[in-house]
Amino acid sequence: MTFTHRRAEQLRAEAAHAQQTAVCPTCQVAPGTPCHDNGIQRPDNSPVHARRYEEATETAA
Numbered sequence: 001m002t003f004t005h006r007r008a009e010q011l012r013a014e015a016a017h018a019q020q021t022a023v024c025p026t027c028q029v030a031p032g033t034p035c036h037d038n039g040i041q042r043p044d045n046s047p048v049h050a051r052r053y054e055e056a057t058e059t060a061a
Helices: 003-021 050-060
Strands: none
Touching: 003 050
């Protein structure tokens, strides 16, 4: 497995963790609900808003 594939898997895992554990302050969705932009689900290359990653990190601490 190449570095690129490993990194992509890591990013997907981080996004899944953030989505399952944190509220998104940007789009106001509950844990477990995918982020969206104006009602349209975010693309696979950026599935979670940056602020949701921060919320997930704060929740874990």
